Amino acid sequence: MPDGPRVPGSDGARPTPGAPSARALLARIPRDWSEAAWVTAIVRLGLLALGVVVLLQGSVPGPCHFEVARNGWATIPPLASGGLDLSLVGIWQRWDACWYGKIAAFGYEAGTDATAFFPAYPLLVRAAALPLGGHVALAGMLANLALTVVALAGLHRLVSRDLGARVADRTILYLSIFPAAIFLHAPFTEALFLAAVAWAFVGAREGRWWLAAGAALVAGLTRAQGILLVLPLAWEAMAAWRASRVGSRPSGLPWSVVTRAARGARPSSLVAPAIAVAAPVAGFAAFAWYTSAVVGLPLFDAQDAWGGREFHPPWETVAAALDWVVSGSQSNGVELLNVASLLLFAGITLLAIRRLPASYSLYAAASILLIAIRIQPIPLTSTTRLLLVVFPVFAALGIAGRHRRFDLAWTVGSVLLLGFVAVTFVRGDFVA
Numbered sequence: 001m002p003d004g005p006r007v008p009g010s011d012g013a014r015p016t017p018g019a020p021s022a023r024a025l026l027a028r029i030p031r032d033w034s035e036a037a038w039v040t041a042i043v044r045l046g047l048l049a050l051g052v053v054v055l056l057q058g059s060v061p062g063p064c065h066f067e068v069a070r071n072g073w074a075t076i077p078p079l080a081s082g083g084l085d086l087s088l089v090g091i092w093q094r095w096d097a098c099w100y101g102k103i104a105a106f107g108y109e110a111g112t113d114a115t116a117f118f119p120a121y122p123l124l125v126r127a128a129a130l131p132l133g134g135h136v137a138l139a140g141m142l143a144n145l146a147l148t149v150v151a152l153a154g155l156h157r158l159v160s161r162d163l164g165a166r167v168a169d170r171t172i173l174y175l176s177i178f179p180a181a182i183f184l185h186a187p188f189t190e191a192l193f194l195a196a197v198a199w200a201f202v203g204a205r206e207g208r209w210w211l212a213a214g215a216a217l218v219a220g221l222t223r224a225q226g227i228l229l230v231l232p233l234a235w236e237a238m239a240a241w242r243a244s245r246v247g248s249r250p251s252g253l254p255w256s257v258v259t260r261a262a263r264g265a266r267p268s269s270l271v272a273p274a275i276a277v278a279a280p281v282a283g284f285a286a287f288a289w290y291t292s293a294v295v296g297l298p299l300f301d302a303q304d305a306w307g308g309r310e311f312h313p314p315w316e317t318v319a320a321a322l323d324w325v326v327s328g329s330q331s332n333g334v335e336l337l338n339v340a341s342l343l344l345f346a347g348i349t350l351l352a353i354r355r356l357p358a359s360y361s362l363y364a365a366a367s368i369l370l371i372a373i374r375i376q377p378i379p380l381t382s383t384t385r386l387l388l389v390v391f392p393v394f395a396a397l398g399i400a401g402r403h404r405r406f407d408l409a410w411t412v413g414s415v416l417l418l419g420f421v422a423v424t425f426v427r428g429d430f431v432a
Contacts, residue, residue, distance in 0.1 A: 062086070063098070104123075115297045140186075197226075229279075384431075
């Protein structure tokens with residue numbers, strides 16, 4: 001006997017009217033966000049798996065092994081030190097991650113050098129840890145998972161508008177597999193800082209100046225390098241101001257550096273650009289005042305513990321780093337990577353000046369110069385990590401990646417070096 005009339009969608013073959021399928025829902029996600037999400041997921045899963053493999057091989061120290069042994073650490077942040085907690089979280093809880101976890105748990109304690117670390121990230125971790133029972137390391141990793149997607153989505157949107165979607169695809173891929181990309185995974189500030197920088201640029205290039213101001217303020221409260229956003233934002237604001245005076249392309253400026261919103265802008269609308277330019281300085285200054293007036297340990301004094309005010313010409317820092325490598329000192333492999341990365345990024349920035357918007361080049365050049373003039377206990381300490389957020393170089397590489405041989409060579413080489421840095425980090429050797 002017949003079963004009666006079939007109700008559309010009752011057998012699962014067709015969705016009922018008004019209920020979009022999963023594929024349709026996914027199709028509605030903007031491409032910037034979908035590309036950012038899948039790249040983040042793949043790299044994150046790969047790093048988690050690699051970390052577990054290294055842990056199973058043995059000889060892996062517990063979380064915060066160096067910081068726990070420090071004299072003066074009267075309080076220790078909650079540690080992910082056993083079982084699954086160690087294998088998925090604890091092995092990534094090292095170096096600066098421990099400082100941020102300590103600040104998130106206890107604030108800026110007197111008698112420590114904690115004020116060398118800016119407040120935006122530990123505040124975010126503290127908030128994320130509340131529903132997790134105060135598990136600051138897990139909170140940091142989960143926060144970075146979301147922040148990496150936000151950062152890559154903003155970067156994809158920015159580069160797509162300026163250089164095309166294919167270049168944007170390669171840009172976020174190359175950045176995500178760069179050797180220092182482990183610091184987007186581990187609870188460090190790179191994900192938050194990159195997200196703030198990317199969306200500050202998006203806001204400026206699209207004429208959404210309040211977005212630019214908010215993102216730039218976060219950058220200034222995340223790392224000292226955030227103050228460098230003054231240069232590209234001032235350039236974009238200048239383009240908007242000149243466009244407001246002539247109502248078209250400012251004389252001497254190519255269309256590539258003039259946002260659509262800037263063309264024909266009114267002088268009365270330039271208050272927001274001015275605020276955006278001042279925002280990273282305001283964030284930096286607010287934290288500097290807080291460390292001096294409230295904590296009692298000024299930011300610059302705390303930076304001295306890491307050689308923060310020791311600056312030298314770039315050729316001296318490079319020579320010192322090469323001497324370190326030749327001497328066969330501990331971690332000389334990481335130092336060689338630091339030197340090679342610095343020289344490569346500087347060369348790419350010079351070669352790409354005519355291919356990138358001027359604000360990109362201003363940000364890249366200023367960032368690389370600041371990195372290149374530091375001699376700390378180890379010359380060029382953390383250079384590869386600091387270069388991770390210099391996104392214009394990855395945009396330039398994205399342009400070069402249209403050549404299949406270059407794309408393959410860069411991808412394979414970068415993944416191998418990422419694996420090297422990740423293994424070194426998990427084993428407790430200094431790469432941060």
